[in-house]
Amino acid sequence: MKKRMSGFLAVLLCAAVLLSLFPGCSRQAPEKVEYLIGVSQANMRESWRLALIRELKEEAAKHPGVRLIFTDATQNSDKQISDIRRLLACGVDLLIVSPCDVKKITPVVSGVYKSIPVIVMDRVVEGYDYSLFIGPDNRSIGKQAGESVLRMLGGKSGGVLEICGSASSQMSGERSEGFQSSLNQNPNISIRKISIENESRDSTEDHLLQHKSQLDGIRVIFAHNDYMALGACRAIEKLGLKNIRIIGVDGFTGENDGIGLVQKGMIDETITCPTGGREAIQFSLDILQNVAGVPKQEILHSHKVTKENVDAFVENLNKPQTAPPKTIRVGYAQVGTESAWRLANTESIQSAAKEFGIQLFYENADQSPKRQIEAIRKFIAMKVDAIVLSPVIDSGWDEVLREAKQANIPVILSDREITVQDDDMYLTFIGADFVEEGRRAMRWIAENAVPANKNATIRIMELQGTVGASPSVERSLGFREILQEYPNDKIVYTRSGDFTYDGGKQIVEEYLKTHKWDIDVVYAHNDDMALGAAEALEKNGIAPGKDVKIVSIDGTKNALNAIVSGKMNCVVECNPLLGPQLMKAITDLMSGKELPLRIITDEKVFTKENTQETIKSRKY
Ligand code: AHR
Numbered sequence: 001m002k003k004r005m006s007g008f009l010a011v012l013l014c015a016a017v018l019l020s021l022f023p024g025c026s027r028q029a030p031e032k033v034e035y036l037i038g039v040s041q042a043n044m045r046e047s048w049r050l051a052l053i054r055e056l057k058e059e060a061a062k063h064p065g066v067r068l069i070f071t072d073a074t075q076n077s078d079k080q081i082s083d084i085r086r087l088l089a090c091g092v093d094l095l096i097v098s099p100c101d102v103k104k105i106t107p108v109v110s111g112v113y114k115s116i117p118v119i120v121m122d123r124v125v126e127g128y129d130y131s132l133f134i135g136p137d138n139r140s141i142g143k144q145a146g147e148s149v150l151r152m153l154g155g156k157s158g159g160v161l162e163i164c165g166s167a168s169s170q171m172s173g174e175r176s177e178g179f180q181s182s183l184n185q186n187p188n189i190s191i192r193k194i195s196i197e198n199e200s201r202d203s204t205e206d207h208l209l210q211h212k213s214q215l216d217g218i219r220v221i222f223a224h225n226d227y228m229a230l231g232a233c234r235a236i237e238k239l240g241l242k243n244i245r246i247i248g249v250d251g252f253t254g255e256n257d258g259i260g261l262v263q264k265g266m267i268d269e270t271i272t273c274p275t276g277g278r279e280a281i282q283f284s285l286d287i288l289q290n291v292a293g294v295p296k297q298e299i300l301h302s303h304k305v306t307k308e309n310v311d312a313f314v315e316n317l318n319k320p321q322t323a324p325p326k327t328i329r330v331g332y333a334q335v336g337t338e339s340a341w342r343l344a345n346t347e348s349i350q351s352a353a354k355e356f357g358i359q360l361f362y363e364n365a366d367q368s369p370k371r372q373i374e375a376i377r378k379f380i381a382m383k384v385d386a387i388v389l390s391p392v393i394d395s396g397w398d399e400v401l402r403e404a405k406q407a408n409i410p411v412i413l414s415d416r417e418i419t420v421q422d423d424d425m426y427l428t429f430i431g432a433d434f435v436e437e438g439r440r441a442m443r444w445i446a447e448n449a450v451p452a453n454k455n456a457t458i459r460i461m462e463l464q465g466t467v468g469a470s471p472s473v474e475r476s477l478g479f480r481e482i483l484q485e486y487p488n489d490k491i492v493y494t495r496s497g498d499f500t501y502d503g504g505k506q507i508v509e510e511y512l513k514t515h516k517w518d519i520d521v522v523y524a525h526n527d528d529m530a531l532g533a534a535e536a537l538e539k540n541g542i543a544p545g546k547d548v549k550i551v552s553i554d555g556t557k558n559a560l561n562a563i564v565s566g567k568m569n570c571v572v573e574c575n576p577l578l579g580p581q582l583m584k585a586i587t588d589l590m591s592g593k594e595l596p597l598r599i600i601t602d603e604k605v606f607t608k609e610n611t612q613e614t615i616k617s618r619k620y
Pocket residue numbers: 338339340341342415416471499525526527528553554574
């Protein structure tokens with residue numbers, strides 16, 4: 001009895017301590033808390049983070065029953081780890097974390113994710129052990145700044161001063177990479193780079209006043225945030241320098257924030273860096289209420305705001321959402337019918353269009369980029385409301401997409417990405433992270449394949465998809481990124497099977513004509529090629545799945561059945577069911593809502609341990 005009493009007292013004491021640490025750590029009065037959400041912030045001093053907290057609070061206030069508890073890691077990873085532990089002890093239902101240091105926080109997030117959902121914000125942790133990542137694309141922000149520099153210099157030569165944040169900041173490193181990449185081919189531009197450790201307005205101003213010579217010959221300044229841009233603006237004014245253009249980043253609307261500075265003509269441009277706070281709360285509720293279709297990553301859009309478009313930008317921010325038009329007409333340029341994945345993808349898009357009441361015009365390009373270009377021109381002539389493009393290959397789209405832009409028709413990329421000179425050519429991308437798929441395939445091989453030869457070398461045959469298609473390029477890249485960590489594993493034969501069953505089969509048959517079978521693993525960029533290869537192996541007396549490991553990507557029912565029957569070993573999922581997310585995005589767009597830059601789908605890895613339960617419900 002005494003023991004039980006002291007246990008009870010300990011629990012009470014613990015609860016009292018937690019309550020004193022976190023006043024919000026209670027589900028009771030004044031109103032019942034249905035969802036307790038812990039928010040672990042890297043710090044609460046940077047203005048961007050304060051804006052994020054504001055947005056999280058504003059959105060949470062719209063949902064009675066949601067309570068937020070905040071912790072401030074003061075930019076110290078050890079503190080962040082103990083903050084997260086305290087939040088867990090408090091019984092939070094979901095954790096929102098914005099990591100100080102990605103490397104140190106990754107294992108902690110993986111651990112938490114085993115018991116509750118985790119939304120990672122701003123900086124993505126390594127691997128896929130989290131529910132959702134929401135954040136900006138810092139490389140693209142830097143790239144956009146570089147494009148603005150080129151425009152401001154108008155083809156003339158000039159010096160550019162890049163004012164970065166803390167030298168150890170991942171965000172600043174990524175912005176700088178993007179910035180330099182868009183300028184480094186221009187020999188007339190010389191970039192001077194400085195770092196302001198605490199990223200503040202006053203330190204930037206003081207620094208430039210103390211190091212005036214760093215402004216010699218400078219015609220444009222790119223500061224990695226609007227506060228440093230304002231500091232630079234003040235220093236220039238005090239030094240009496242003229243004709244230096246300034247670009248900042250963040251684009252908040254307060255008086256001394258980027259938008260206000262552009263309106264007052266103090267800086268020339270700000271590139272918006274949304275916080276994603278509103279989305280984080282909305283997705284938290286979707287996750288906690290098991291709503292289907294939550295993506296794995298939502299990468300937010302950044303916009304250039306200049307004195308020419310600032311008024312329209314502000315007006316747009318305050319514009320209420322409208323009802324979408326009665327009939328939305330969408331042109332859909334699909335790759336072809338090369339694989340079971342593709343058929344499921346088409347079916348998903350067509351049936352979701354029906355569900356959403358969208359009129360869909362479908363064109364099957366039969367793997368021909370030329371036919372896709374013709375299809376897009378046809379849609380432009382039809383004056384559709386939006387075009388969905390699933391591009392066969394990743395290049396060659398500039399001209400036709402410029403035509404779509406001139407006709408004011410938004411283009412959404414589905415499934416595959418493209419390389420274009422100007423990223424403004426399309427609005428958003430919805431699909432998978434092909435690089436990560438390749439990495440996952442190789443990680444499985446590294447952990448599971450056993451070499452048959454004495455030299456302990458794993459000999460890999462790679463069956464690539466269509467040449468020049470983004471899944472082929474990126475699945476190769478991701479695979480090789482991990483492969484290089486295993487010097488004993490080697491790709492000894494690579495051929496393209498064009499993502500088809502026959503293609504996979506032929507590669508193995510060709511190989512066997514000139515070689516004795518000496519391959520440990522077949523890595524196929526899709527299931528159809530893997531299944532074709534398996535058939536060819538069996539015909540030649542080699543047992544797929546046993547004599548040779550078979551790893552592929554997609555997750556079709558046939559491939560999952562092959563895992564169960566032991567003919568394949570691992571399938572990295574690539575989700576073809578993009579229809580509902582695509583149609584929701586189109587409807588949102590037509591209602592005046594801003595779409596993210598990229599929506600990346602959630603995917604699993606299947607092996608004999610976890611496949612059976614999925615087969616029953618798998619429709620493709
Ligand atoms: O673009 C996605 C790829 O295209 C799928 O993995 C493959 O099966 C398809 O043909």
